[in-house]
């Protein structure tokens with residue numbers, strides 16, 4: 001057995017309940033402390049006792065730091081762990097793409113020095129537009145016309161005509177008065193949330209909300225609370241208990257990135273309205289994927305006019321890089337001037353603005369892409385269910401396969417890589433112990449043949465990992 005590099009992690013098993021504060025279960029934010037459900041039992045959560053390099057995850061380093069290990073020692077031991085993993089061909093990270101991110105592409109793996117031609121199930125390129133000729137050409141033309149960088153912050157002189165054009169397209173897509181772009185989706189949430197709330201205000205976020213929402217909320221002086229995943233009744237209780245807060249901001253996602261489930265948006269809108277709270281909907285994964293025009297979950301549920309702020313990224317369906325917020329012009333204009341992540345950071349390059357703008361045009365002119373994306377999602381989801389994998393109940397282009405341990409996750413991911421199927425693995429602390437999973441994402445460009453081949457590789461790896469029966473066909 002390999003040395004346990006962070007031995008403290010062996011002796012301090014984590015609780016299988018969600019603690020109220022000073023949470024070691026770092027994936028999960030604190031719940032309201034005066035609630036009956038503060039020690040909510042998490043389904044599928046098991047105590048975590050890593051005892052070898054096979055079980056090692058970043059959580060062990062975080063815990064060692066919390067327990068007083070100095071940064072120099074932690075960094076050295078972490079490096080040793082990475083070296084051990086790499087020498088055994090077990091590092092799941094730092095793959096290099098050698099071709100455009102597409103349904104099938106070449107990937108370089110340092111551990112076996114191989115360029116592999118892989119079926120790509122690890123990209124959020126949902127509409128398959130990152131290599132679309134119109135999108136690529138738009139980026140090239142923008143570079144020729146405006147150069148490669150913005151050279152300034154958006155409010156100063158970092159805005160180009162193509163930036164303004166993209167903002168109008170985004171506002172139109174979201175049926176909003178105005179839009180403002182940022183250099184990334186992460187920066188959007190951080191800037192939007194931290195600019196809107198102050199001391200005496202309240203932010204309530206779905207417990208599975210993206211890290212960028214939590215970081216934005218924690219940057220402000222506002223009170224920050226979680227509500228139980230997709231539970232409008234719990235949201236109602238949290239808002240009722242904090243009714244004295246000034247500005248109240250509720251943050252949810254249009255398609256949750258780890259489970260691939262949709263929000264109960266109609267009910268959440270009602271609760272937010274009743275409490276006079278602003279509602280922010282992060283459509284990072286749902287823009288382009290949901291809604292008849294690709295407008296996202298708000299369009300899908302017919303509640304566009306009830307969302308105060310639509311946040312999104314340009315890096316998934318829109319095939320580029322950057323983020324955006326849309327809403328009424330007063331709020332968006334306020335954010336433009338007060339969001340520190342926009343004010344103190346360079347504006348996105350004209351190339352990425354042009355690529356996203358062209359991607360929106362292609363999304364509208366080629367609606368069959370969204371149809372294919374959903375056909376592919378239904379096919380893979382039903383195949384995995386039929387084989388007996390534990391996966392989501394809801395169908396979406398994000399399909400989790402629950403593996404349940406770090407060791408199993410490594411084994412399965414590496415076996416799939418050996419068989420040229422590229423998947424993402426999601427360890428603790430991103431998800432709870434026992435919820436370690438492969439995360440598959442589908443695109444419109446996958447062919448049925450590629451998906452059949454990928455499902456067969458997943459079946460065999462699932463049998464080897466003991467997740468499904470050998471007789472499953």
Ligand SMILES: Cc1ncc(COP(=O)(O)O)c(C=O)c1O
Nearest residue numbers: 184185186210257284313315322
């Ligand atoms: C829900 C959500 N919000 C925001 C982001 C950040 O977007 P970006 O990659 O553009 O920084 C992501 C990225 O995965 C996300 O899943």
